[in-house]
Amino acid sequence: MTQQTTVYLADYRPYSHPLDRVELTFRLAPQATRVVARLHFRPDPARSPGADLRLDGEGLRLIRLALDGTPLDCQPDDTGLTLPAALLPADPFVLETEVEIAPVGNTALEGLYMSNGMYCTQCEAEGFRKITYYPDRPDVMARFHVRIESDLPVLLSNGNPAGQGPGWAEWDDPWPKPAYLFALVAGELVALPDHFLTASGREVALNIWVRAGDESRCAYAMDALKRSMRWDEQVYGREYDLDVFNIVAVDDFNMGAMENKGLNIFNSKLVLASPETATDTDYERIEAVIAHEYFHNWTGNRITCRDWFQLCLKEGLTVFRDQQFSGDMRSHAVKRIEDVQALRARQFREDQGPLAHPVRPDSFVEINNFYTATVYEKGAEVIGMLKRLVGDAEYARALNLYFARHDGEAATIEDWLKVFEDATGRDLGQFKRWYTEAGTPRLTVEEEWKDGIYSLTLEQHLPPTPGQPVKAPKVIPVAVGLLNPNGDEVQPTTVLELTETRQSFRFEGLASRPVASILRGFSAPVVLDRAVSAAERAFLLAHDTDPFNRWEAGRALAKEVLADLAAGAPTVGPDWLEAMVRLVQDDSLDPAFRALALRLPGEDDMAATLAAAGKQPDPAALHTARRRMAAALAGALAPALPGLMEATQITGAFSPDAVQAGKRALHNACLGLLSLRDGGAAAEAAFAAATNMTDSLAALAALLEIGRGQPQLDAFEARWRGDRLVMDKWFMVQVLHAAPDQTARTVELLTARADFDWKNPNRFRSVIGALSANHAGFHYQDGASYRLLADWLLRLDPKNPQTAARMSTAFETWRRYDSGRQGLIRAELARILATSGLSRDLGEMATRMAG
Numbered sequence: 001m002t003q004q005t006t007v008y009l010a011d012y013r014p015y016s017h018p019l020d021r022v023e024l025t026f027r028l029a030p031q032a033t034r035v036v037a038r039l040h041f042r043p044d045p046a047r048s049p050g051a052d053l054r055l056d057g058e059g060l061r062l063i064r065l066a067l068d069g070t071p072l073d074c075q076p077d078d079t080g081l082t083l084p085a086a087l088l089p090a091d092p093f094v095l096e097t098e099v100e101i102a103p104v105g106n107t108a109l110e111g112l113y114m115s116n117g118m119y120c121t122q123c124e125a126e127g128f129r130k131i132t133y134y135p136d137r138p139d140v141m142a143r144f145h146v147r148i149e150s151d152l153p154v155l156l157s158n159g160n161p162a163g164q165g166p167g168w169a170e171w172d173d174p175w176p177k178p179a180y181l182f183a184l185v186a187g188e189l190v191a192l193p194d195h196f197l198t199a200s201g202r203e204v205a206l207n208i209w210v211r212a213g214d215e216s217r218c219a220y221a222m223d224a225l226k227r228s229m230r231w232d233e234q235v236y237g238r239e240y241d242l243d244v245f246n247i248v249a250v251d252d253f254n255m256g257a258m259e260n261k262g263l264n265i266f267n268s269k270l271v272l273a274s275p276e277t278a279t280d281t282d283y284e285r286i287e288a289v290i291a292h293e294y295f296h297n298w299t300g301n302r303i304t305c306r307d308w309f310q311l312c313l314k315e316g317l318t319v320f321r322d323q324q325f326s327g328d329m330r331s332h333a334v335k336r337i338e339d340v341q342a343l344r345a346r347q348f349r350e351d352q353g354p355l356a357h358p359v360r361p362d363s364f365v366e367i368n369n370f371y372t373a374t375v376y377e378k379g380a381e382v383i384g385m386l387k388r389l390v391g392d393a394e395y396a397r398a399l400n401l402y403f404a405r406h407d408g409e410a411a412t413i414e415d416w417l418k419v420f421e422d423a424t425g426r427d428l429g430q431f432k433r434w435y436t437e438a439g440t441p442r443l444t445v446e447e448e449w450k451d452g453i454y455s456l457t458l459e460q461h462l463p464p465t466p467g468q469p470v471k472a473p474k475v476i477p478v479a480v481g482l483l484n485p486n487g488d489e490v491q492p493t494t495v496l497e498l499t500e501t502r503q504s505f506r507f508e509g510l511a512s513r514p515v516a517s518i519l520r521g522f523s524a525p526v527v528l529d530r531a532v533s534a535a536e537r538a539f540l541l542a543h544d545t546d547p548f549n550r551w552e553a554g555r556a557l558a559k560e561v562l563a564d565l566a567a568g569a570p571t572v573g574p575d576w577l578e579a580m581v582r583l584v585q586d587d588s589l590d591p592a593f594r595a596l597a598l599r600l601p602g603e604d605d606m607a608a609t610l611a612a613a614g615k616q617p618d619p620a621a622l623h624t625a626r627r628r629m630a631a632a633l634a635g636a637l638a639p640a641l642p643g644l645m646e647a648t649q650i651t652g653a654f655s656p657d658a659v660q661a662g663k664r665a666l667h668n669a670c671l672g673l674l675s676l677r678d679g680g681a682a683a684e685a686a687f688a689a690a691t692n693m694t695d696s697l698a699a700l701a702a703l704l705e706i707g708r709g710q711p712q713l714d715a716f717e718a719r720w721r722g723d724r725l726v727m728d729k730w731f732m733v734q735v736l737h738a739a740p741d742q743t744a745r746t747v748e749l750l751t752a753r754a755d756f757d758w759k760n761p762n763r764f765r766s767v768i769g770a771l772s773a774n775h776a777g778f779h780y781q782d783g784a785s786y787r788l789l790a791d792w793l794l795r796l797d798p799k800n801p802q803t804a805a806r807m808s809t810a811f812e813t814w815r816r817y818d819s820g821r822q823g824l825i826r827a828e829l830a831r832i833l834a835t836s837g838l839s840r841d842l843g844e845m846a847t848r849m850a851g
């Protein structure tokens with residue numbers, strides 16, 4: 001395995017040599033690009049006196065090295081270049097390097113690489129060192145001037161244009177930035193142009209750059225960008241700060257998108273959308289990610305991270321901001337439910353297993369392995385809690401202070417919390433544990449009703465996580481409301497602040513024993529461990545004024561039904577079915593909300609819930625139980641389905657807005673249920689009639705779910721074979737809906753196809769990611785899927801370690817299952833670990849998971 005050196009937060013030291021300015025020249029060529037860098041250092045005798053100058057560099061061929069024009073004879077090592085202190089002047093000096101790199105062979109998609117004939121870069125977290133020798137760390141912030149030489153027509157970098165001519169272009173970025181925000185793009189691209197007038201009257205040229213032919217699919221992303229820019233002005237008082245803002249779509253990209261200063265680079269699936277090719281979910285993701293990357297301009301770029309342990313400083317805050325934005329654009333209730341579902345599916349799962357780590361980790365081997373649900377999504381939850389604790393007005397004051405105090409700096413979580421302490425006068429010492437301790441707290445509840453006083457006793461339990469066996473109590477904001485038995489709210493939402501292990505809260509002056517709605521809006525990322533009768537859950541599902549808890553009551557009921565069925569219950573009881581029949585026909589409820597409520601709990605979600613309660617999930621039994629539950633729901637709803645489908649049929653032109661999307665979601669949820677009863681007739685008709693991708697894909701999924709749909713798959717392929725993004729959906733849907741005993745086989749057939757371009761991360765994810773997302777298929781008892789996943793990880797690892805490592809997290813849940821499955825998964829992890837030449841990325845993940 002590649003060397004596994006651990007980096008510790010505690011070892012942080014400022015960089016020895018302040019760097020002011022950087023001039024870069026790129027002479028682009030696929031096999032041999034030359035990069036000339038002129039680094040303007042300004043020695044500071046107060047900082048690390050007598051220190052050597054260390055530059056990071058990997059995979060570079062050093063051509064030339066000179067200090068203030070004088071050639072130097074220093075030999076680089078595998079990870080960089082050291083200039084001995086004795087060689088360094090006491091006055092400002094310029095270090096010039098020239099290196100050669102080969103973008104065409106770069107399959108890791110980190111540094112400068114090529115995608116479909118276009119040059120592009122990805123530098124976060126530590127990719128800039130694959131471009132030139134440099135202090136590649138976020139606390140070194142410098143102004144960049146870039147010259148690109150190439151015959152390609154479009155040459156882009158960060159900042160503002162600073163001249164161009166035949167075969168060259170220059171860019172100047174006036175804002176100091178760390179190297180991870182550097183970007184360069186060169187290619188035969190066309191733009192969808194637009195412009196934006198900022199609040200203070202600055203005219204900004206906007207462009208979305210794509211391959212010719214794709215311009216017609218950029219309108220939604222552009223609209224989302226303009227709405228994001230306006231929103232950040234109105235809600236956070238943050239204006240854009242350059243003359244241009246460029247977005248580029250690339251087909252080969254490891255992640256979703258990247259916030260490079262003034263030149264965001266996006267995975268093309270998060271830019272390109274048309275009604276025929278993108279689903280409503282795609283549109284929603286595009287809007288959210290465009291916003292996310294744009295919002296980074298202030299939370300990430302203007303104020304960046306001191307070191308990579310502080311990653312949540314920019315990511316948690318930016319996710320929180322994009323969630324607020326999406327809520328404002330669409331529905332806060334629906335957005336919150338979706339976000340909590342995603343948090344539970346990815347972050348709670350992470351917290352429950354061997355990869356659990358704090359929102360701010362204190363050590364890592366490979367930083368790329370820490371772009372996790374914990375850092376991002378739990379990082380956002382922590383900010384939501386902070387806002388709830390201090391209130392909206394104080395939150396706004398704190399944010400203004402944050403921007404005023406730290407603009408232009410590389411900051412820490414301590415800086416962030418200090419801002420809140422100074423703005424609000426609160427002591428956040430205990431709150432900080434949310435950043436430093438891993439694990440999902442469990443909250444138990446005791447109720448007492450006596451002499452007109454209702455008391456709630458809350459107790460927090462903090463499960464051990466790797467390296468953190470014992471934990472101190474956390475500050476947990478618990479939003480509570482009380483309803484009286486006729487459904488009226490007698491106590492509007494109030495936030496109880498739990499700071500001790502066990503604490504009681506009293507509500508007085510009540511005429512009758514209330515029904516409590518606890519953890520409204522999911523006010524803290526905890527598991528609420530509370531035995532509630534089915535009748536009370538049904539009551540809350542019917543009456544709760546908090547939409548999140550209303551959904552949650554239905555979800556909890558459904559999980560109980562599913563668990564009972566999987567444990568051998570003969571039938572689905574009436575409480576949940578009756579509640580669903582009522583809810584789905586309640587036209588006062590948003591169709592999107594109803595669609596979410598109709599969605600059955602996922603099998604992985606259920607397995608996690610069982611495991612957390614100390615029970616062993618049986619994947620096959622869960623799968624059968626879920627199918628039976630769906631059939632029972634379809635039966636109970638049968639009389640209502642035709643009317644509902646009629647009422648949610650869209651007439652008129654397609655719009656990706658939340659209202660239409662919600663109707664389609666409910667319509668297609670009904671279609672899925674109907675297919676369980678009509679042999680697929682309605683879904684076949686819907687597929688034939690579909691005029692947008694949401695409806696096509698939903699009909700196809702409904703058919704595959706009942707073991708049909710081959711003619712539709714063929715028709716889909718015939719129509720879309722030339723479209724990479726749409727074909728990703730075709731690959732994925734087949735794997736997601738394959739029967740448990742057919743899943744591995746389906747993957748084998750798909751991966752044998754010539755168009756299974758496994759070096760493209762989207763295509764790899766659409767098949768291999770779907771393999772592990774099909775819970776019953778992945779955990780099929782013969783272990784074939786485990787073996788297949790390990791085979792593919794080992795094949796991808798030498799080419800693209802970052803994506804291989806990400807996909808390996810499918811194995812993180814092994815401890816949940818029976819000893820047979822545990823043994824099979826551990827054998828695959830052992831096989832991975834025994835492979836020679838394993839990357840640091842996959843090596844770290846496999847080591848932690850096996851541990």
Ligand code: PHE
Binds near residue numbers: 125257259293
């Ligand atoms: N910083 C990017 C984002 O969250 C994510 C990313 C990380 C992209 C690393 C590429 C590489 O917006």
Ligand code: ZN
Binds near residue numbers: 314318
């Ligand atoms: Zn981000």
